[in-house]
Amino acid sequence: MDVQTLPAIDQLAIHTLLGAYGHVIDERAWDQLHTLFTHDVIYDMTDFGLGRIQGIAAIRALWIEQIPNHPLAHHATNIVITAESNDRARVLSKGLGVGHHGRVGSVVYRDVVHRERAGWLIAERVGQLRRPLVTT
Numbered sequence: 001m002d003v004q005t006l007p008a009i010d011q012l013a014i015h016t017l018l019g020a021y022g023h024v025i026d027e028r029a030w031d032q033l034h035t036l037f038t039h040d041v042i043y044d045m046t047d048f049g050l051g052r053i054q055g056i057a058a059i060r061a062l063w064i065e066q067i068p069n070h071p072l073a074h075h076a077t078n079i080v081i082t083a084e085s086n087d088r089a090r091v092l093s094k095g096l097g098v099g100h101h102g103r104v105g106s107v108v109y110r111d112v113v114h115r116e117r118a119g120w121l122i123a124e125r126v127g128q129l130r131r132p133l134v135t136t
Helices: 008-026 030-035 056-069
Strands: 037-044 052-054 073-085 088-098 104-116 119-129
Touching: 008 030, 008 073, 008 088, 008 104, 008 119, 030 037, 030 056, 037 056, 052 056
Parallel strands: 037 119
Antiparallel strands: 037 052, 073 088, 088 104, 104 119
16 A cells, blocks of 8 residues: 555644643543544553553543553653545654653553544554563
8 A cells, every 4th residue: 555645734733642642631531532543443451451442431440440540641752643545644653651650651652543424533543551671
């Protein structure tokens, strides 16, 4: 498949979507999850011991359950968008999470985003915990 470049307006919308994720989760704005995810989203946080779940209701339940352990702040960086079609793209990004005691962690997100009637939404999100590289 040929790699396509999305128009700048779509790239900006996807950047905004990833930024909005941090604001929604940090503000615990559960009623805004539909602005981030498709209804049947796959959310895979297996690398964090949270498993792989499907659907907005399951994400809401997971986040509410994890509030005491969940980072206080989420920051999206290094966003790279690879279009697969006019309505589907893969997004590679990094995230920084600031915890309750000032501890900072890093994650790599591998997303699939779809253009829906409501705009660009995350259809699949896989989070991979960044760990120190082992050298020999």
